Amino acid sequence: MPDGIAPGAADAPTSERIEAAVRQVLGSMAGDLTATEAALLAELEGLGRTVARAKQEIARLKVDDITGSHIPSATDELDAIVDHTAQATNEILDCCEVLETVSARVGKADAEALQGAITRIYEACSFQDITGQRIGKVVTALKAIEARVADVTGNFLEGRAAPEPEAEVTEGRRLAEGPQLPGAAVSQAEIDRLLSEL
């Protein structure tokens, strides 16, 4: 055990050992302090109390519940939504394919009407892709919150694993942000104009 550290402190977590050592050193100097040093000491003690209170509040947050249960549960629910919409979309597409077979056996006018309606259903079914990507963005945001919460608490609570190094990001990945909100997206007409100008 290093000189000057209270018996039993060696087994405590590092931050508590440091805190104990600082207190011990400052305590031994108490009689020799100037007014400025005493004020600084008071500031330090105040800071220590703030840190201790923050640690207690973080402990009360039950961070493990957030990262171990709430967020995974929310992302599972969102994944289930995507699965259900995919199932429903596939059912609709099954029906459309049956209708296409039927349209080949009816008169020309009816066949054209059927084909027109089927095409519109196909176009509308792309909602599953768009909503799926939007939900994917929410899942990514939730996972980012989970990681940040773990980072913040990791600064106070020791023994947590270091974050994984980030993988190389290509231009395609960097620019992949999924659907934009209405107003932020460029229209097909604007894209056509851009392509012709570039």
Add this chain to the structure above:
Amino acid sequence: MSVLIVDDYKTMLRIIRNLLKQLDIENVEEASDGEEALSKLRAGNFGLVISDWNMAPMTGLDLLKEVRADPRLKHTPFIMITAESKTENVVAAKQAGVSNYIVKPFNAETLREKIEKVMVHA
């Protein structure tokens, strides 16, 4: 003409396949990301690629760059169909050599028009 459609959403692959069928394009193969698409392109002989952008592990933009860098594939018409609808995405795709760019949600008429346009220049 043989067409490779690339999307990580199976429902979107099915929608595009059915829309292509309505345009009498029935020789269609599918891939679910850029890597799978690239290996199919290198093994096959496709006259057109229709690809999504946002896929993992290889995105549509990265696939486009690989295609344009491959001496055998570099002239293959490549249409991006994607929900990525920011100017910088369109600019990046154009700089990488995209033949045309369709933003989701799209309609069958837009798909037909863009295919006809790129095939005229193919």
